[in-house]
Structure formats: C-alpha cells, structure tokens
Amino acid sequence: MNDLIKAFENRKSSKKQIKIARTKSQISSAKIDVPVGLYEKCPTCKEPVNTKTTIENNFICKNCGDHFRVRAIDRIKITSDSGTFVEKGHGYITLNPLFQDGYEEKVAENKEKTGLDEAYIYGYCEINGISSVIGVMDSYFLMGSMGSVVGEKVTKSFEYAMYKKLPIVIFTASGGARMQEGIFSLMQMAKTSQAVLRHSEMGLLYISVLTHPTTGGVTASFASLGDITLAEPNALIGFAGPRVIEQTINQLLPEGFQRAEFLLEKGFIDAVIHRNEMKTTLGKLLMFHRRFQ
C-alpha cells in the first residue's frame, strides 16, 4: 500500500514537472541541441546559428540545413494543427523488473530532464484538419529506448486508433530496446508488431516516420511495418549500430551508410521528406487514404 501512495506522490510531482517543462519548451525549445542563448554552434557545420531563428525554422540549421533532434512535445507542435492535440495514455510507471542498480534513478533523472513520463507519448490530433492518432518517441529520454512502458504505450496507441477507427502516424527516434529491462524489452518487439497487425487488419492506415536515430529493436519491429514509411533527411536508420558493424567487419563504413537517402536507394523507405514539408506531406497522405464510402 505504501508503494501505491509513493507511486501516486511521484506521479503528482512528475505531473508538476511536465507543466513546467512544457511551458519552458514553448518559450525556448530544444534546449539540449540548441541551448538557451542568442547564438549556438551547429554540431554539423560548426557555424553559429541564431537560436530563435532555428526554432522558428522547425529546428533546422539555417546555415547547412541539418535537422536537429526534436523533443517529442515540439514534434507534436510542429506537426499537428495547433490546439488539437489531446494526450492519451497517462499514468504509466516504469518499474525495475530485473532489479538493476541505478535504473530507477536514471529514469527519474530523465523524467526531470525531459518532463515526460516515458520515451513515448501519443494522443489524438488533427493534421491539416484530418483526425489522426499521433505517436512520438523522444530520443532525449534514455535514447528513446523501448522498455515495457514504451512497448505498452505504442501498443495502446494502435489500440486507441483501432477503437476510434483512425489512421496513426508514428515518429520513431530510438536507440533500440532498453537493456535494463532485459528480456521484457525484447518481448515488446513482438508485442508492438502484433499491434500493427491488428490495426492493419481493420483496414486502417499506419504511417511510420523514421527520424534520427532509429536503430535496434525499434527498427526491427513497428518502425519498419508502416503502410507508408517516410524518413527525415540524413537520419540514421538501421538494425545494428554503426560501431557494432565496424567492430564486426573490421573496416570503416562508407560515407552515408545507414542514412535515410541510402535506405531510399536500397528500397526500404517510400520517401525522404524535409521537415518543413512533413506536415503538408502527412496531410496529403491522410487525405489520400480517406474512405471512398
């Protein structure tokens, strides 16, 4: 019983944090890649860029066009029609099934840092006026790794879409399965895949948008199973991480390997879409898939 009370208190305090963080993010978003300040250095072209301009420019470097990583809440802001997003699936509490040292602290730390419950949020929204379910992974929360809660929430988002008979758009950004939860994380791959199956069998649309980085267990489950698979320019997408491959084959990887354009050429994604055109494209795709009857 004490645990329950404690969990509730944690929940209450974390809810407060969400509020604070979200108002903060509305003022100055993407504080990690583009920390607060007038001018920041772009990690790719090393040129100073104006923070405010970057935010206005959908977190794209004005100078070199590099797509910065975007926090989940900002992604929803730049993708959905303003004021239409309603978050669903609150109240999940991450546990420590294998009693790993320091895991709980790490989760708490990341909760504080990002203002999120877990590395995935979903809800109802409208994109260019068309109702849809949107799910977004946040790569700032433990590298967006998929543990029990993320797997459950992804599954729930498909089930919510099935219940409402809506299409679903998922933005993936993940390092893969969450190692700290061991075999439970692995099972989330099967769990999310069967959710895609059930959603698909109802004749509903699933658009998977792969953003930087999408690797490991997420690539090998729901991220690769979209009816339509899009990607952002220069996003790293693959099953094994580049370092693992380099160690295995003992040679350096070619330039652009595992990038979105590479996957486009190899035939694994439908299109590479610039972030500024993402919303229009999604709106168009949703419009294409409206029922004839």
Add this chain to the structure above:
Amino acid sequence: MDILAKERKVRELESKILELGNDEIISKLRQEIENYKQEAMTNLTAWDRVLLARHQHRPVASEYIAYLCDSFMEFHGDRNFSDDKSIIGGIGIVNGTVVTIIAQQKGKTVEENLIRNFAMPHPEGYRKALRLMKQAEKFRRPIITLIDTPGAYPGLGAEERGQGEAIARNLLEMSSFTVPIIAIVIGEGGSGGALALGVANTVMMLENAIYSILTPEGYATILWKDASLASKAAEVMKVTSYDLEELGIIDRIIKEPLGGAHFNKMETFKNTKLAIVNELQDLKQFTGIELRDRRIEKYRNYGFFQRFNYDNLKGVK
C-alpha cells in the same frame, strides 16, 4: 572453477580409466566420477549455463532434426536474393504429424561455421523462413522452430538488404498464422535474431540454453563499459531457462542430462521429441482462429510496469 574446467576434470578422469585394466578399480573410479559429476554439475551458475549453451560439442539443429523426423527434406532460398545457410528449413514427419521445421544451424567445425556464418542469419535467411512458414500456413502444417543464434548478423550486406525489416516482418506474420507454432531455444537465443523465429504458441527452452536481449558481453560493454564483467552480466540479465520460466517468458523447460546436452545427446533428443509430441497434442484442441488469438494475447500481455488508474484512484493496474 567454471563448468568447462569441471568438465575437463571429468574427461581427464574418464581417460584414466581406459588406461587401467583391473575391473574392480575401474568400477570404483567410475563411481567416483559419477559422484564428482553429481557434486560439481548441479547448481550451475548463470555463467556456467552460458558456457554450456555455447559449448563446442553441444548438439546443433541438424542433429535434432535427424532424430526428430522420420524423413526430412530441406528447401532452399528466399526467391529474392540467395540461400542463407545459417537457417535451414524444410518438411518432416514428427511422430506421424507432418510439420514444417525452421532452424538456426551452427557448424560443428570452423569450416562449417564459416559456411553457416556462426548461425547469424542475414535478411534472406529470415525471408526464407517466412516463405516456408507461409507454405505451412497454406497447407495447414504445424511449425516447429529451433532457435540457436548469437543474434542477427550485423554487417554491410545485412543492413543493405534490410535486416530490421526482415525481422519485423517475421514478427508480424508469425502473429497472424492460424497453425500451431512451437519454438524451442536449443542453445543461444540472442536478441531480435532469435525472436524473429520465436513468436509461438508454446516457447520451450532446453535446460542449459539461454535467451536474452543481447549477449552478456555486449550487455557488460554497454552498461558497464567492461566486457570482462560478462559473468556478472549473465547473472543480472536473467538469461537461464529457470529464470525465464519464473518470469513467465517461456512455457516449459526440457531437461538435459547431467553436465549438459553433449554428455548424452540421445537423452536430450528424446526429451525434446517427447516435449514436442506432447505440445502438439495439447495444441490440437484449438481451432486455427483460437491458436492465433491465444498467440496474440500471449504477446500482448508481456511487460512489467504499473499503471495509475485515474478513474478509480483506489487501484493500480
């Protein structure tokens, strides 16, 4: 002293017997060895079981198939790219039931292992498996998969041909089949590469097999930045059959002879066959749709978390 050192000692004692002539001494020594085995090879640590799962003399998939099936015919190729030799698939008869068998095949020698790519499949391997499983669905044959892989191969070609997509597709399609699927982890069950053949109605494990999200070495490297802590990692990762049965991830453990499957292969095969025949019999009572629904429900429920129920503040689900 880990399990391999103990095993070496047993072998040493056994070889000594052969040098002796006297019957009485032999039987006495035999008894001694037996006692030592009993003492040294029970209560294995997780790391011992990892070593056993990777043991060079551990029976490989083809040996199991040879014992399980009265007549087995292998089929090759994914019809798109090539034939991946790290996965073998075909049709055989197990105790009078025609089944499709898909298995990850390790090699017995270095040369064979190079051909088999140490049982680390490429995407075409998974696509071959899917092709054969779809045929099994068409002709209503039960599917049996034997899992034994360190993981899917991380290489240039594998990435170019969509390793992630191939695994994901298998997970999705295996959820949809209406024939019974039985998966057995016979050695190493490493990460998504193992799960891609492991979405089943019944998941069984040999006693000394392991099933994990990645190798203990990889885990130690990622979380503790030190690969030499692998034995500790094996302990905390819960990789053994007993741990996983307790966590509810697997349904049944298949017993191995004392010291590991390689000490008495026939016994191992016999136990495995018995388990398969039993499970096939059990799954016969369900219709196709029931099998499918039960499988989906089983995987739907995996996860370890709490949810705060706002509608009813009294309870946590």
